[in-house]
Each structure stands twice: as C-alpha cells, then as structure tokens.
Amino acid sequence: MKKICFVIPDGTGIRNYLYSELVEYLQHKNCEIILLHLVSTEAIEEIYSVHKTKFKSYRIPYYRESYFQKFLREAICYARLLNNTKITGNVTILTNWRPNKSSLIKKIFYRIVEIVGKYVSEKYKRILKFEDLYDNSLSKKCGSQKSLLKSINPDVIFSTHQRAINAVPLISAARQMGIVTVGAIFSWDNLPKARLTIRTNKYVVWSKYMKEELNLYYPEIKNNSIIITGTPQFEFYYNNKFILDKKVFYNKYKLDLSKKIICFSGDDELTSPFDSNYLGDLASEIQKEKLNIQILLRRAPVDVSGRFQSIISKYPDIIKEAPPLWNFDKGNTSNWEIIYPTYDDIELLVSTVSYCDAVINVGSTMAHDFAMFNKPAIYLNYNTINSKKWNIETIYQFQHFKSMEGLNPVLWVNSNKEIILVLNSLYENLNLDNNDWINSIAEHRKSASLNIANTLISCT
Incomplete structure (x- = not known):
C-alpha cells in the first residue's frame, strides 16, 4: 500500500483537494491517505465526515522562522517581483509588495530588504544563489520534521498550497530525505506574485497557460516536472x-x-x-x-x-x-x-x-x-x-x-x-x-x- 501525505498548512486548500474526488481515486488505487496539517480539529473532523472514514493525521511540527530566514525570504520575494516586472513590462506586479512597516524596526528591516532585493534582482543567478542560501538555512531547522517523516515513511508528499511558510521546513526535510514531493499552484493569479515559497520535485498546474507562466517566472524548473492536470474546484x-x-x-x-x-x-x-x-x-x-x-x-x-x-x-x-x-x-x-x-x-x-x-x-x-x-x-x-x-x-x-x-x-x-x-x-x-x-x-x-x-x- 502506497502512502500519500497531504500537506494542509491552512484551510484554503481543503475544498479543492480534500473535499474533491481526489481522495476517493487514491483510495480506489489502494493508497493510504495521511494528513499533515496545521488546521483545527473541527476542520479535520469535517474532512473525515465528507469521506466517512478517518485518516491518520499529524500536526506539522512548530516552526519559528529566524530573522535571517525571514530576511532571505523577503529579499527573494522582492527580487522576484522586480524580475517579474522586468520580464513582463507590467509595473502592477509590484503592488504585491506590501510589507508591514508599522514600527521603526520594521521600516528599517524592510528598507534593507528592498536594497538587497534590488541588488539580487539585477542578475537571475543571484536570485538562485539566495534561494540556495535560504534552502541551506532550512536544513538546520528540519530535525523534528525529519523525525516525523521517518516515522510515517511516506512514498509521496502532496502540498496543497505553494506559499505557506509553516510547511516549508517539512517539504525541505522531505526533499533531503529523498521523498518525492508534489506541489499545487493554488490559484490562477498566484505565480506573478513571487510567492512560490514551497519548492517541490513536481508541480500540478491548471493549464498550458499556467505551465507557460511557471516556465517564464521560474525557468530553473524543468519542463517535465510541470504536469497539466487541471484543478478539482470546477468538478x-x-x-x-x-x-x-x-x-x-x-x-x-x-x-x-x-x-x-x-x-x-x-x-x-x-x-x-x-x-x-x-x-x-x-x-x-x-x-x-x-x-x-x-x-x-x-x-x-x-x-x-x-x-x-x-x-x-x-x-x-x-x-x-x-x-x-x-x-x-x-x-x-x-x-x-x-x-x-x-x-x-x-x-x-x-x-x-x-x-x-x-x-x-x-x-x-x-x-x-x-x-x-x-x-x-x-x-x-x-x-x-x-x-x-x-x-x-x-x-x-x-x-x-x-x-x-x-x-x-x-x-x-x-x-x-x-x-x-x-x-x-x-x-x-x-x-x-x-x-x-x-x-x-x-x-x-x-x-x-x-x-x-x-x-x-x-x-x-
């Protein structure tokens, strides 16, 4: 029996993937469904009620992002927004940069982020290097995530959202352990926003149009890693x-x-x-x-x-x-x-x-x-x-x-x-x-x- 873990970092992906027929198709193929989540007990009970069965479920280990990791992540986001603006010629992409500058410390923090992000954006190789640096910083924070995955021993992990920060160390741990990871792009407007925080081995996308977008904004992702499947929300x-x-x-x-x-x-x-x-x-x-x-x-x-x-x-x-x-x-x-x-x-x-x-x-x-x-x-x-x-x-x-x-x-x-x-x-x-x-x-x-x-x- 193959074990497939659904990563549910928040409630937004529940309707599209956990209420759809996806679960039944996997069960019909003799797959064991396991839920790795950060949602409420009520949400998990609702999923059980829909499918009239209980799945094994585990809370994703707590992750506290360091200031350095947050700095890297935000600088990468800003750099990618600038890069996406440049390659499309669409300045409205920068409206997705909405940092919280409610205090003096935050104003200083994001001013430095913007200076570094602008520098990083000038060469795409710099963006990739910063992402490698971010990835390496996560490897030191994945101990409890690795322990959980080792106890479950899944065959594949399916992430239902591409930008939930709390799930990033879990997916990083899975990649380090050689577990296949698959990510879903949640909505038709997400990719230009530079929030593909969760990086997986493969991606399921809505259409050829979305695949071309992924190719445009993330040329380092191999074409054969992007699979056009559609999205269950219209079924x-x-x-x-x-x-x-x-x-x-x-x-x-x-x-x-x-x-x-x-x-x-x-x-x-x-x-x-x-x-x-x-x-x-x-x-x-x-x-x-x-x-x-x-x-x-x-x-x-x-x-x-x-x-x-x-x-x-x-x-x-x-x-x-x-x-x-x-x-x-x-x-x-x-x-x-x-x-x-x-x-x-x-x-x-x-x-x-x-x-x-x-x-x-x-x-x-x-x-x-x-x-x-x-x-x-x-x-x-x-x-x-x-x-x-x-x-x-x-x-x-x-x-x-x-x-x-x-x-x-x-x-x-x-x-x-x-x-x-x-x-x-x-x-x-x-x-x-x-x-x-x-x-x-x-x-x-x-x-x-x-x-x-x-x-x-x-x-x-």
Whole structure:
C-alpha cells in the first residue's frame, strides 16, 4: 500500500483537494491517505465526515522562522517581483509588495530588504544563489520534521498550497530525505506574485497557460516536472447533487421566485475596499428603474467587516444575502490555519451559480465559476470615489488579466450610468468568449482529480 501525505498548512486548500474526488481515486488505487496539517480539529473532523472514514493525521511540527530566514525570504520575494516586472513590462506586479512597516524596526528591516532585493534582482543567478542560501538555512531547522517523516515513511508528499511558510521546513526535510514531493499552484493569479515559497520535485498546474507562466517566472524548473492536470474546484459543477431544490434555495435565502437574480460577489477589503459602494450603486439603479431583478450578495468568506449592512438595510426588498459557509474565529480572520470552508459551502456556491442569471464584481474569479454554467460575468470598471491608495485602473492591469487578451469574455460597466444598459442586455445573445477564457485558464475541469491522483501514484 502506497502512502500519500497531504500537506494542509491552512484551510484554503481543503475544498479543492480534500473535499474533491481526489481522495476517493487514491483510495480506489489502494493508497493510504495521511494528513499533515496545521488546521483545527473541527476542520479535520469535517474532512473525515465528507469521506466517512478517518485518516491518520499529524500536526506539522512548530516552526519559528529566524530573522535571517525571514530576511532571505523577503529579499527573494522582492527580487522576484522586480524580475517579474522586468520580464513582463507590467509595473502592477509590484503592488504585491506590501510589507508591514508599522514600527521603526520594521521600516528599517524592510528598507534593507528592498536594497538587497534590488541588488539580487539585477542578475537571475543571484536570485538562485539566495534561494540556495535560504534552502541551506532550512536544513538546520528540519530535525523534528525529519523525525516525523521517518516515522510515517511516506512514498509521496502532496502540498496543497505553494506559499505557506509553516510547511516549508517539512517539504525541505522531505526533499533531503529523498521523498518525492508534489506541489499545487493554488490559484490562477498566484505565480506573478513571487510567492512560490514551497519548492517541490513536481508541480500540478491548471493549464498550458499556467505551465507557460511557471516556465517564464521560474525557468530553473524543468519542463517535465510541470504536469497539466487541471484543478478539482470546477468538478463540483458537473455533479447535480450540489444543486439545491429551487424552492428550497429560494425560501432559504428569502428570494422572490418571480424575479431574476444577479449575484454580487464581494472581494476582501484589501482587494476591493469600495465594494459596498458598488453594491449601493447596483441596488439604487435597480430600484430607480423598477427592474424585476433582485441581488444575492455573496461576500468574501473572510470579510466580516459589516461594511454591506447599511446598504442591505437601505434596500431590503432588493438585496438578499447568502453568507459563505466557512468556519473561522471571528476575532482572528487573518489566521488561515483556523479559516476553512465547510462541505456545505460547495452546495451553496454551486446552487448560487445555478440559480443566478449573472455575477457582478470587481475582477473576481467568480467569472470562471459562472462560465461553468455558461452564464455571464459583469466586471465593474469605474471608481466610486477618488482614492490615493486604490483605483480601478490598476486592478485590470494585473498580470493574470492578460489572459483575456484577444477575447471578449465579460461584460463591462464603465460608470454607474451603464449599469441599467448592461443589465437590460443580459437576456440578449451576448456572444461572450467566457468559455474560451476558462478553457485557457483551467483545462481538464471534469477530470482534474483523476489526473492529480494518477500523477501522485506515478511519482511513487
């Protein structure tokens, strides 16, 4: 029996890999699943409940990053962001550099990081040398990780996230011990951000497009180490068991069966700080024009700011809410070890896409979810207020939106005055390239779990 360890450093990868059919495929191939994690007991119990079985599970040993290791890691990140900016010609990549300079010591620390990072970025060989130095520093911190892996004796380790710092020594220990490691790229926008902290022997990616990105930003990674498998998160849309009965769904979220539904999907506050303004504009226009449309708000799972409440209260007949079914400590929403999606949230998300006519947001991945049911996405493309810290023009210059070039995959609202025009056009023949876009971004959407399972088995 082959032993395959899933590294779960936080809750973000649980839905895509631990709730998908990947586990069943591996079990069918007589593989033993072992969980190496830093998530809560409740999250592990949820995984057991989904698969109606218990797996061996171990907490990843505690890792305290030294100042020197943090310095190296941050300098490498800054150097790679500068390098990625240079090779793409896209200055928005540098918006991903957001160090915490809340104290004088941190300001000094990051000023030195930036000076060194700039020097390192000038030659790619320097970046690789710094990464070797970082790797070597980890080898002295892997004692407890090696002891754990020696006791388990796994055949392959699968890391569900590429940038969780707490998992870095574990993967480093596995490589030193000759255990095969496989890493997943979590999202379509991750690679330009220079946060491929976890380095593995092989990588499973969403598509040819993502493989080419990995080749571009990390030319040292061998081409045959990058396997196009797809990502399991889109498989749920092919399974009708995740679609609630229509009357049940409408009643649960107090929706009017006689009205059309537009889903407003919120981003986190950092990505889109003025989402409540956009929601207000949308509701105002619907009310003003007396459209037979209601809004279903799905906020970002970590957004517990309450910023939408005044808008919801102002338009109670228009805006209904379907809060994401995620578990987390409300007092600590920045801790991804605590935050995780429940299995029921898959049903809520798939049902939302099934019953809504379109989704509207600021550049959200939800455009791809709605494309699964061939439904349009509307991207908001105007500023609601003048802000020195944020503007909409920067958002759509982000590197991952370059995948839209040559396509017409979404509808655009360029001012609040265009909202009604776009909403009225929804039920016409739109001829959008939304399927072409998702085909480019995420291949093998029906067979990703099987593809990843086969990859993991073939690596052992």
